[in-house]
Amino acid sequence: MSDIALTIDGVDKIYQRRGKPPVHAVKALDMAVGKGEIVALLGSSGCGKTSTLRMIAGFEAVTHGSISLAGRRIEHLPPAGRNVAMAFEGYSLYPPLTVRDNIAFALKSSRMSAEDIARSIGEVAALVEIEKILDRYPSSISGGQQQRASLARALVRRADLYLLDEPMGQLEPQLRAVLRGRLKNLLVERGMTSIFVTHDQTEANALADRIAVMEGGVLQQFASQKALKERPANLFVATFIGEPPMNVFDARIENGDRLRFAVAGGPTLDFAAADLPQAVRAAIGQRSEAVIGVRPHAVRLGAGPHEARIVSNQWLGDQSHLALEVAGKLLVAVSHAAVAARPGETLRYALNAADLHVFDAGSGAAVSHGTEAA
Ligand SMILES: Nc1ncnc2c1ncn2[C@@H]1O[C@H](COP(=O)(O)OP(=O)(O)OP(=O)(O)O)[C@@H](O)[C@H]1O
Ligand SMILES: [Mg+2]
Known part of the structure; x- marks a missing residue:
């Protein structure tokens, strides 16, 4: 790959737990993601997907290793200093703000004009079909709507990297298929470097340039869909x-x-x-x-x-x-x-x-x- 956006080098995550043995959630992870590349992170529950994204975004400290994004080391920076947009597994919308203000909040430090902010919110709301609920509060909308609001809040930003943790997991199949197509167009058109977590192989195949397969905290293989099918690195990936x-x-x-x-x-x-x-x-x-x-x-x-x-x-x-x-x-x-x-x-x-x-x-x-x- 000619132009690398993200490099993860020897990263480990060990959670220390009081009175219990530590959990080695991510083990010696090495990964390089190209600029504009779309990566799917695929693996069974508990394999370390969310831990990986949270370390890249800065919500969890790395136990060992380094992370570089857009040419600078970021693992020591606070989340706000990394220029990474993330849609969280649990949505994490701010309850006192409307959907519109939740999305606008992500733009508050961007020095955009009020008109540009309004236009950007309109565009992203149309993309994920939440125009009609922009003035509602998170507690009054469904889980699927909260998920789309959270996705919109991440996509509206101009960031060096987009981390989407199961961004469409709550949606019904029809809407999911439509959104998948729109999301792909947006990511490709804008050259947005992104890593998204999914449990759905069809979604991974449809959206991603390459798929990273994780199991037991270990990256098993990071390759195209075709290579994973034709040349699985081991029995885990094969099956x-x-x-x-x-x-x-x-x-x-x-x-x-x-x-x-x-x-x-x-x-x-x-x-x-x-x-x-x-x-x-x-x-x-x-x-x-x-x-x-x-x-x-x-x-x-x-x-x-x-x-x-x-x-x-x-x-x-x-x-x-x-x-x-x-x-x-x-x-x-x-x-x-x-x-x-x-x-x-x-x-x-x-x-x-x-x-x-x-x-x-x-x-x-x-x-x-x-x-x-x-
Ligand atoms: N804060 C924490 N403290 C202790 N252990 C944790 C913590 N967060 C995650 N873990 C453990 O680390 C491992 C990886 O968790 P992680 O959330 O990264 O998995 P995941 O691949 O995102 O799973 P899922 O598909 O269920 O979302 C699991 O064994 C989990 O129980
Ligand atoms: Mg997870």
């Missing part, structure tokens, strides 16, 4: 990203002129070793066991060397999701055509060796993706 997520099985590796993955009680998959690049052969060949993964979309249904009993077959309107009983587990397959087979019947299928992802059985780190080394 977290993708709907439905990747199927994984423990396999024994038999090496020879064929490289063979044998799943106990399940299929055996093999490559002609000569077809694999040396780096892949070297990486896989040292092991006697591995975890192998295959995306549901890569399971070929209807023909092939393997056979399995159908556990469920659901047509979702534009695709079928099938669960097959394989090696005592479920192998989930997605087909874009309807599959005329009922639960209890058997179905033939094929797994292409080139679609296999191989992971280290101990660490879960990716070893190879198809015929490419990880």
Whole structure:
């Protein structure tokens, strides 16, 4: 990336709690976000997303490490000195102020004229559809309206960075989809560098240039949607990203002129070793066991060397999701055509060796993706 806006370098957050063990919420976080880049922070509840945003904005101190924004170190500065706009998970609107004044408050130090302030509020209120409640107080509006007011208060500012903590989590799906499109246009048009937290992969895919996947306080992978799907760095990312997520099985590796993955009680998959690049052969060949993964979309249904009993077959309107009983587990397959087979019947299928992802059985780190080394 040519132009970096935000650099997070070796950042840890350890919460000290009286009479209880400390919580290591964020661990050795390194991240660089480009100017104008839109980043999604994705991960399960408690993985450290809010802690990360609050440290960048200055509402939590970093325990170790440094943060630079727009060319200057900021981790020691108070929130007001960082030029970061944040929409909080709990909205944090000021109860004694109307929605309009809450938004205007964010502009009070900007030296804008009264007309410019009024115009900016009008624009952002239209964007998030809160024009009709501008004169109401936070206690008299719904959670979804408070959330939009809080989002408007962050977006109205001219800041070096926008941090949006689950900015649309409370909204109903239709409005959410519309707002998502408008938000994307605004961020792109104005080149607003932003990090937003979401639990929704569709939202992350639709809005973000890159997605940061966190788990247990550790950044697991920071990459494009395509790279997360095609080249997941480890088993966590492989089974977290993708709907439905990747199927994984423990396999024994038999090496020879064929490289063979044998799943106990399940299929055996093999490559002609000569077809694999040396780096892949070297990486896989040292092991006697591995975890192998295959995306549901890569399971070929209807023909092939393997056979399995159908556990469920659901047509979702534009695709079928099938669960097959394989090696005592479920192998989930997605087909874009309807599959005329009922639960209890058997179905033939094929797994292409080139679609296999191989992971280290101990660490879960990716070893190879198809015929490419990880
Ligand atoms: N002030 C605090 N004191 C002690 N522990 C805290 C504090 N704030 C957060 N934690 C703990 O730190 C960890 C990370 O919390 P954080 O709020 O950053 O997670 P999150 O990814 O935002 O989760 P969610 O998706 O539920 O919002 C959790 O174990 C949480 O309980
Ligand atoms: Mg949170």
